[in-house]
Structure formats: structure tokens, C-alpha cells
Amino acid sequence: MSDDGRPAGSGKPSSKSSVKPARGTTAGRGKGPVSSRQPTVHDVARAAGVSASTVSRALHGRGYASPEVRALVAAVATRIGYVADANARSLRVRTSSTVGVLISDLRNPYYAVLAAGIEAALTAAGKHMVLVNDDSDPVKEATAVASFASMRVCGLIVTPVSERVARAASRFGLPIVCVDRPAGRARTDVVMADDQAGGRLVTTHLLEAGRVPVAILLDEQRWSTGAGRLAGYREALAAAGIAADDDLVQMTSWRAEDAAVSTSDLLARRPDIRALITANNVLAEGAFIALRAAGVVIGRDIALASFDDLPWMTMVDPPITAISQHPFDIGRRAAVALLARIDNGASTVVRDLIEPQLIVRASTGG
Amino acid sequence: MSDDGRPAGSGKPSSKSSVKPARGTTAGRGKGPVSSRQPTVHDVARAAGVSASTVSRALHGRGYASPEVRALVAAVATRIGYVADANARSLRVRTSSTVGVLISDLRNPYYAVLAAGIEAALTAAGKHMVLVNDDSDPVKEATAVASFASMRVCGLIVTPVSERVARAASRFGLPIVCVDRPAGRARTDVVMADDQAGGRLVTTHLLEAGRVPVAILLDEQRWSTGAGRLAGYREALAAAGIAADDDLVQMTSWRAEDAAVSTSDLLARRPDIRALITANNVLAEGAFIALRAAGVVIGRDIALASFDDLPWMTMVDPPITAISQHPFDIGRRAAVALLARIDNGASTVVRDLIEPQLIVRASTGG
DNA sequence: CTGTTAGCGCATTCAA
């Protein structure tokens, strides 16, 4: 029942009075309900009949303050709506409660879930996440790091695109943890999926199912996770005594459309392939579409398996075998690692490899 | 952080304050790679042989500064790695470059893309996005708003769960724009999809295809978009001269698993339905799975259409008819609206309804 | 055009 009555299909100015200044508590006289200036410690101090420093101690109780004064100040503070200015506090204490998070592409569900994991852990620890999308652009990445430095964030969590982020971070004295992939050869904390293990896992699975030759579709081999996944793939082949064939390693871009085209190319070049591994969920979309368009029956003619497990992979026909990376957990642990580094100061470099999980479905089962 | 290891909590007087002005200011050959303290305007001033305020003017050129001095200061600043402290600046200028963004669920692709749109517009305008997930929890929402107030953000973009966010925001004097849905009856700027139009659009489409009766699956009718979509659905029925039947309105939760169960319930209760509308992408997942599990042939026995257009909807069999909400665009425009309100100050209340788009696919075509 | 002075709001010395 549209309890709205009138959903105001077009702009319908409601003439209802906007002045509704919270029924005056007790003696609350004028007390401008809006604008003017936010109350400060001095306002609280005046209203409570104490000094500003006492207010500070009473609220963020570091120093001494008598219980009764403490209670009084707290009461007054909430009454007049005092909220401490985090900027001023940061300035004074040289401590920030915000961390800078740099993500490749928030529109990609994998990264979105990663960010959600980071946010959850950060918020739980009383920190805040400043999120910037860098579109895998080194320039945007550098700009963002400078912004973070300017904000005096207490740390950085980054899906690195350039090795230089690590240098920039240390130049600014910012703790940094890389997530999803390392920053080139830079020695920072990193928490990521064990891509090589994942590559081994899925390749071995395909080999054991007799799906030979098996091809792999990658969007990059340089900065991101492609190299590890490819290494695992090759390792599994070697372990099975199969010679590596670079013709089976198909490169493409990060876009699904390009992945589809590349898949078609691969298919035309190597009609003999019996299995295809895609390095992430976007590539899987393209490959799935291209295979179907080519009239190939997935699961029978060609097995398909992909990194990144997403809901749709269980919904298509056939359901797609996937290597689950647990992105939420990766994000969470990255945040925890950063918090530990912030608190404990420097310790040894953390390298947290999350074990991927192979979920076998019909796309490789039949 | 971790500069000294000791936050000077104990009585360690900083003896290098003015006596020892950092190492080799002029030469700067050392190029301190780490720690100590970030350079300040005074460091730049000393190195450039000018005063602090001149540095300030030269960099954030508000007042006058001669071209040569300006160039010199800029050069020195970059040489010694100076980056202005945004906290101090905010404190002084009473201006912030961060906006608080409150999102229901970053793991939901719809919200993720929404956030991506917000971020894009914000970053383009030189602002930064502090992102908090509230899981549709009013308590978390209130906490987050308090945090934002403490950070002195310059504005708020919110997918509201409680009407009180609007009051809280105005109490703190924070410009706020609601996105994806209004905050109850609060009169704030809001940019959202035209849910009612979407409901009309899809329902009319189904009716014209002769799919009667048509049911609708909703996760809520109160705070979110459900009411509008339901209203559009009813409007289309009325326009076609069909009596509303509340038995065809199936409520469920926001979880896909629950949506599946609810769909099964609906199917058992009303085996006569010929069409089902799901109010969002998550519900579509559940319904799709439940329908298939029930042995129903989608597109033949029952038409299925969903709000939110996602890639997987083109990949399943049959592809699913969808109402595209253009979430990236919604986010972008919400950010633009906020920026306008921040700059222009108060004007009239904006109500930006983005026109949804019906994308007909086989799930309702056959 | 530039330097000096004076705070923004807060937490922390030191005295009392």
C-alpha cells in the first residue's frame, strides 16, 4: 500500500513548515538548530563551569578527572551536541584515524568485495576508509598517494599497479600493505591469494580429467596476479610431464569484450584445446560468451574453469568450476595486517597467502 | 607513524625543535627516505629563504607572490618533499575536502557501482570519499554520521535506512544528499531511479505479452525502493483494468537464499502465476534458482523480469529481462548534486529521478 | 609584494 499517498511523480513542492527545532529539552533557549559554528571544548567548558583542559581529560580520559566532573562534562557535551574535531585532534596528537585505500576497479565485484572486507575490519577498529579508484593507472595511483599523504592517513592499503607506490609510501613514512598482489619487487607487507597454488590446483584438476591440451587466458603477466597463476599452471604441466606450449597462453585485456575476441582467436588458432582457464571473473564472462557463440558445448567439448568465484557461475549452464579467492577475507586480513603494523611498529615483513579453494562444477565435470 | 617508536608519551622533551633544524636543510643531499617529521611550511620557508606565509601564498596562491618567488618556493617544496597537511588546513580554513559516503552493502554489485560513480565524480572535483558500510543498520548509520561530523566532512551522500540521518545531518550543519532512495519523509536532495516508472514499465511489458497474473517479489516496502516499484506495478495493473491482488505481492528478505524460499512458497500458493518481477538483482538470483529447481521453464511457463541489470543476466539461459537503473550514473549525479549544494549553498531541494530503461530479453520474450 | 602576528580546536605540559 503506497503509504506515501502521493509519490510526487513530478516536482511537487511541499509547503510543510521546515522549522521544527526539536522540542526544547529543558532550559534550552535560542540555541540555533543549524549552522553557526560547531561547539568546541570551550563551549562545553563554559556550560559545565570548568576549564577546557578538564573537558579534554574528562572526555578522552587520559589525565585525571574526578568521576563527578567526568560525568557532568559528558552530560553537558551530549546536551549541547559536542563532537570533537578530528582534524584538530590529529594535528595535535599526530595520529590519524583514517587509512587510505587504493583499489583498481570498484565496479569489478572482486574488488568491491575486497573493499568491503577492508572496510569491515577498519570500522571495527574505529578507523575510517578513504577509498580511491585508480583504474590501474599509475598516474592516478601516484596522485592518490600524495593526497593520502596530505591527509596524514595512518596507513595505506593498496592493490598496487606500479612498484613506485611502495617507495612513495615509505618516503612519506606511511605504513603500507599491498593486497591482492605485491608491488613489483618492493618488500612490503602483502596479503593475497596464493595464485600459484590456485594455478596448480585448477590445472591439475583439468589434467586429471584428461582435458588436454589446456589453454589459459590472461590479461597481464606483469604487475598483477597473472604471473603467479601462469606459474602454477606451468608447474602443474611440468609435474605431469607435459611440455609447456606458449601458444596455449592467450593474452588479452582486462575487458570482457576483448576477452571474448581473444577467446575466439584462440579457438580459431587452436581448435584442439580441450580446456580453458580464465584468470579472473571478467575474462570468464568473455570466454563463456565466445565459447557459446562458437557453438562449443562447455563441459563436453571444452572444459572451462575460472579464477574468482561469483554467484553467476552457479547459475549459468553449465555451472562453472571456479577457484575461490575469498576476497572479503583477503581484505579483512589486509586491514588487520595494517593495523598490526601501525600498532606494533615495524616488525618482519608479512606475507600472508590465502589458500584458494577449487570448486568443481559441471563445466569441467562432464 | 612509527617515527621514533616512542610517541613521546613519557617525558621526552623534543630537543631538536628549534635548536637543530633537521639535517642539512640547504643541501638536502641526504633526501631523508623515512620517518622523522614531515616537512612543514617553515621548513620550506627556511630552505627558500622566505617566510612561512609567503610559502603558503606561493603554493596555494591566494594572495600575491612574485613569479620568481613562486617558482622558487615550488621548486624547494618538491625538492624537500613537502606536502601540505590537510588537517591543519581544514582546521584553519574551516573547509574540508572529504565527503562521507554511507552505503548499505558494498558486496552488492549495485551499490558497488553506485559507490564507483560517486567516487569518480568526487575525485574529479578534488574531493575524497570516506566510505562506510552500514549494512542497513540504523545504529551503524547513526554512528557513521557522528564519525563524519567529527571528521568535519564537507558533505554526506547516503543510502538512508533511517529517516533520522537527515535530522542528524542538519543538526551538524552537513549538506546531505540521499541516493537510491529518500530518507523517509525528510526533505533532502535525492537522486534515484524513477522506481515507479520502472515498475510501470516492466509490468506493462508483461501485461502486453499476456502474462497474467503477474506476481512481484519484494524485500521491503518501507525505507527503500520497494514502495515505488510496487506502486508502479499497481499503477500498471490499474491502467489495464486488472484488480490488485495482494496475494501476488510476495515479501521476503534481502538475502538470495530467502528469496528462493519465498519464491517456492509463492509458486506453491499461486501455481497460476505467469510472470514474476523481482525488485533487485539479489532477489533475481534466488528466484531464478528456485524457479529452475521447481522445474519451471522460465520464459515459457513463467516470465521473469528483474530490477537491476547485471552482466550475468545476459549469460544465463534464458537471458533475463531487466530494468536498468544506471547505478554508476546515479552515483555520479548524486555527487554532482552534493558539490553543487556545497558550492551554491542552499537552493531548492533537488529531486533527480533517473529514467530507468527496460531491456527485453528471452525470459519474457518467448 | 612580503614578513609579522594571531589564531583555528585540541591535548598536553607545568604550576597551583
Add this chain to the structure above:
DNA sequence: TTGAATGCGCTAACAG
């Protein structure tokens, strides 16, 4: 236990 000073780093007033 509390209050009076003292800056954190920066910029907007004023001189000069």
C-alpha cells in the same frame, strides 16, 4: 585534581 599556558601546521589579517 584542576587551570593556565603552549604549540601541532597552516592561512587570513594587518602592517611594512
